[in-house]
Amino acid sequence: MKKPFIISSAITLSVLLSGCNQDKEKEETKKTQTEQHEHKKEENSTHDHGHGHHMSDADKKVYEGYFDDSEVKDRKLTDWEGSWQSVYPFLKDGTLDEVFEHKAEDQKKTAEEVKSYYTTGYKTDVSHIKIGEKEITFTQNGEKHKGEYEYDDKEILTYEKGNRGVRYIFKRVSGDDKAPKFIQFSDHIIAPERALHFHIYMGDDRAELLKELENWPTYYPDDLSANDVKEEMLAH
Numbered sequence: 001m002k003k004p005f006i007i008s009s010a011i012t013l014s015v016l017l018s019g020c021n022q023d024k025e026k027e028e029t030k031k032t033q034t035e036q037h038e039h040k041k042e043e044n045s046t047h048d049h050g051h052g053h054h055m056s057d058a059d060k061k062v063y064e065g066y067f068d069d070s071e072v073k074d075r076k077l078t079d080w081e082g083s084w085q086s087v088y089p090f091l092k093d094g095t096l097d098e099v100f101e102h103k104a105e106d107q108k109k110t111a112e113e114v115k116s117y118y119t120t121g122y123k124t125d126v127s128h129i130k131i132g133e134k135e136i137t138f139t140q141n142g143e144k145h146k147g148e149y150e151y152d153d154k155e156i157l158t159y160e161k162g163n164r165g166v167r168y169i170f171k172r173v174s175g176d177d178k179a180p181k182f183i184q185f186s187d188h189i190i191a192p193e194r195a196l197h198f199h200i201y202m203g204d205d206r207a208e209l210l211k212e213l214e215n216w217p218t219y220y221p222d223d224l225s226a227n228d229v230k231e232e233m234l235a236h
Helices: 002-051 055-063 088-092 096-107 112-120 207-213 226-235
Strands: 082-086 126-129 136-140 143-158 164-175 181-186 196-204 218-221
Touching: 002 096, 088 112, 088 226, 096 112, 096 226, 143 181, 164 207, 181 207, 196 207, 218 226
Parallel strands: none
Antiparallel strands: 082 126, 082 218, 126 136, 136 143, 143 164, 164 181, 181 196, 196 218
């Protein structure tokens, strides 16, 4: 009589263990899915933070060009590292018209006047710029020109309105002759920090570039769509 009882107990124990294992697998699966969900949220948050920049009052003051000389620090080329696209095509295809209309309201000008100003400012034949630790590749009229660049100091400029800007200058030390000998970054940042967009001045005469105030080709990350760029501009 005990033998059937032992077999029955073994079967019952097997069923119980099987049920426990299934519950454990479900818990592990649920845990994994939760972890994956949280990781995805974190990735999205990081991406959003990278492209959405909520400025403090101090940041806004610097962005508008009001700061002390002592706040200005040297920066490395890696602050602009990445792949960047010109916004000029978005101006030409009308994507940025809403931005100009918004600026026109603030400046009490017509949208056409504002667009004309930015057309001169954004105009460039360099569609993409890829920046590494030392090398920069320029895509100009479909051709790529590459150079190695070294930091060549910074210059603080004072504008007519009384606000100021900082140009971070890099000099080509090797590479293609068609790559600009000098580049000057201006991105409303005055100390080491990753750029979210930038204006750039490119040419072979360092001093003459510092005088250029009307043409400032502007670049945003390559992974942003035209609409993303528009929204970024409207946010500022």
